[in-house]
Amino acid sequence: MLGSSRSRHRLTTALAGFGLLVTGAALQVGTAAAPAHAATTYRVLFDDGHAEEAGNADWIISTSKPDPLAQDSSPSSETDWTGALSSWGVALQKTGSYSMKTATSALTYGGSSTTDLSNFDALVLPEPNTLFTTAEKTAIMNFVNNGGGLFMISDHTGADRNSDGEDAVEILNDLMTNNSVDSTDPFGFSIDSLDISSGYPAAISDSSDPVLNGSFGTVTKSLIADGTTATLKPSDNSAVKGLVYRSGYSGNTGAFFATSTFGSGRVAFWGDSSPIDDGTGQSGNTLYDGWNDTGATNAALALNATAWLTGASSGSSGGGGGGGGGGTCTSAQLLGNPGFESGNTTWTASSGVITNSSSEAARTGSYKAWLDGYGSAHTDTLSQSVTIPSGCSATLSFYLHVDTAETTTSTAYDKLTVTAGSTTLATYSNLNAASGYVLKSFDVSSLAGTTATIKFSGVEGSTLQTSFVVDDTALNVS
Numbered sequence: 184m185l186g187s188s189r190s191r192h193r194l195t196t197a198l199a200g201f202g203l204l205v206t207g208a209a210l211q212v213g214t215a216a217a218p219a220h221a222a223t224t225y226r227v228l229f230d231d232g233h234a235e236e237a238g239n240a241d242w243i244i245s246t247s248k249p250d251p252l253a254q255d256s257s258p259s260s261e262t263d264w265t266g267a268l269s270s271w272g273v274a275l276q277k278t279g280s281y282s283m284k285t286a287t288s289a290l291t292y293g294g295s296s297t298t299d300l301s302n303f304d305a306l307v308l309p310e311p312n313t314l315f316t317t318a319e320k321t322a323i324m325n326f327v328n329n330g331g332g333l334f335m336i337s338d339h340t341g342a343d344r345n346s347d348g349e350d351a352v353e354i355l356n357d358l359m360t361n362n363s364v365d366s367t368d369p370f371g372f373s374i375d376s377l378d379i380s381s382g383y384p385a386a387i388s389d390s391s392d393p394v395l396n397g398s399f400g401t402v403t404k405s406l407i408a409d410g411t412t413a414t415l416k417p418s419d420n421s422a423v424k425g426l427v428y429r430s431g432y433s434g435n436t437g438a439f440f441a442t443s444t445f446g447s448g449r450v451a452f453w454g455d456s457s458p459i460d461d462g463t464g465q466s467g468n469t470l471y472d473g474w475n476d477t478g479a480t481n482a483a484l485a486l487n488a489t490a491w492l493t494g495a496s497s498g499s500s501g502g503g504g505g506g507g508g509g510g511t512c513t514s515a516q517l518l519g520n521p522g523f524e525s526g527n528t529t530w531t532a533s534s535g536v537i538t539n540s541s542s543e544a545a546r547t548g549s550y551k552a553w554l555d556g557y558g559s560a561h562t563d564t565l566s567q568s569v570t571i572p573s574g575c576s577a578t579l580s581f582y583l584h585v586d587t588a589e590t591t592t593s594t595a596y597d598k599l600t601v602t603a604g605s606t607t608l609a610t611y612s613n614l615n616a617a618s619g620y621v622l623k624s625f626d627v628s629s630l631a632g633t634t635a636t637i638k639f640s641g642v643e644g645s646t647l648q649t650s651f652v653v654d655d656t657a658l659n660v661s
Contacts, residue, residue: 225490226304227306228286228303228306229272231286232288234344235311240267242310244273249298261273261463266464267463268459270461270474286298291319293325300331303331306333308336309336312344312354323358323362324369328365330661332448333445333450335358336351336459337352337374337411338350338351338410338455367621369445372452374412374452379411382407384429384440385430387426387428392426393491394451397486400482402426405458405481408471410454410456412437413438413439414438420625421609423443424442426440444624446580447659458476458485515659521656522654522656529567536565537565539551543584546582551653552653556650557648559645562643564639564640566639568637570633575660578659579656579658581653582620583611584617585617586652587648587649588647589613595612596649603627604630609625620652
């Protein structure tokens with residue numbers, strides 16, 4: 184109904200009598216498989232199916248694939264496994280709490296392969312040098328959305344090790360901007376096209392952050408040896424957080440290491456592969472020992488981040504709800520009637536907001552929440568109070584479709600504000616109009632131990648309609 188206003192008499196037939204309460208709707212994106220988290224063993228998959236060994240790179244934990252234990256079942260030093268990432272792998276193996284595999288073929292999610300993503304808690308992409316296929320990008324994004332951890336390690340622009348015209352900057356940006364799940368800045372950052380020759384980026388001061396202050400040590404600095412940074416966009420994802428910054432930078436620019444969340448999962452970004460290089464590997468490669476560089480604390484950063492991504496560590500860096508959770512929290516979806524299929528129940532809404540009108544399509548099912556869209560001065564609200572248990576990481580997510588008749592590209596005439604308790608999470612407007620639904624995700628872990636009201640408030644100007652259509656909400660705790 185692009186460009187047209189709607190009648191105030193909207194069809195709102197309730198389905199409450201049928202008892203159709205759809206729980207966890209926002210998690211139903213593509214393949215429905217979810218990472219099965221082991222109680223004491225955290226499972227990490229290292230990718231080697233995208234030219235991670237091309238040129239001088241040797242980004243593997245072991246030459247034995249998929250199982251590094253076939254090379255040495257009880258490694259005690261980095262040379263017991265062969266690969267420039269062997270120090271990383273051996274350090275995890277020695278804890279007794281991690282199980283690792285290497286993927287050498289296409290990444291899948293929900294399949295039967297032993298390296299299918301559904302069998303793991305975290306996926307490490309150590310400077311991929313070939314583009315992910317459409318199916319792989321869908322698999323990766325669904326894996327994260329459903330609770331998996333994603334570790335993206337880039338290199339500088341132009342580091343095209345296999346001469347196929349693509350480098351890690353382009354490949355990882357393509358994953359985030361050209362996938363079938365959410366291509367609208369899902370993690371809240373983009374990787375910069377830079378080649379920064381050298382430096383020791385410094386960590387921010389945050390004693391509570393589990394990545395900077397975890398069981399593997401305290402992070403003070405990292406290393407750049409021809410690398411890049413990221414630009415953060417918290418307006419797109421409020422969970423994004425810069426942890427380590429290039430000298431002279433802070434805030435939303437120059438982030439060398441960053442974390443975020445997506446759906447129920449966690450994400451980490453590192454701007455260079457040199458920090459994970461332990462200087463040992465297969466013959467013929469030119470390697471550099473960044474792992475043990477005395478001017479940095481790269482080992483602690485890599486290992487703490489792995490623990491956070493898999494859920495082995497508690498706390499929430501840049502947001503919660505990733506591959507695990509803190510303390511004794513029981514994983515759950517807390518919102519009632521999250522997909523609105525029970526009609527006008529559970530939520531407190533303006534007249535006609537929860538509707539099955541065919542003028543605007545629901546993302547799933549028949550019902551959705553349709554705020555504004557009248558083409559006249561109007562205010563609609565939608566809210567629900569929810570108690571978030573203490574000790575939980577919490578993520579609010581929903582799908583939003585913005586449809587407008589406004590033609591301006593610069594003025595926000597009509598606005599939708601999303602709040603959780605007293606915190607404003609985001610404001611959208613006619614400038615955010617798009618052809619379909621877009622997944623939005625926010626960390627609300629700070630509200631653990633409280634009862635908070637989740638509220639959507641739509642305010643429309645006097646002329647030209649803008650519709651804010653919400654569907655498949657969820658408030659996941661873990």
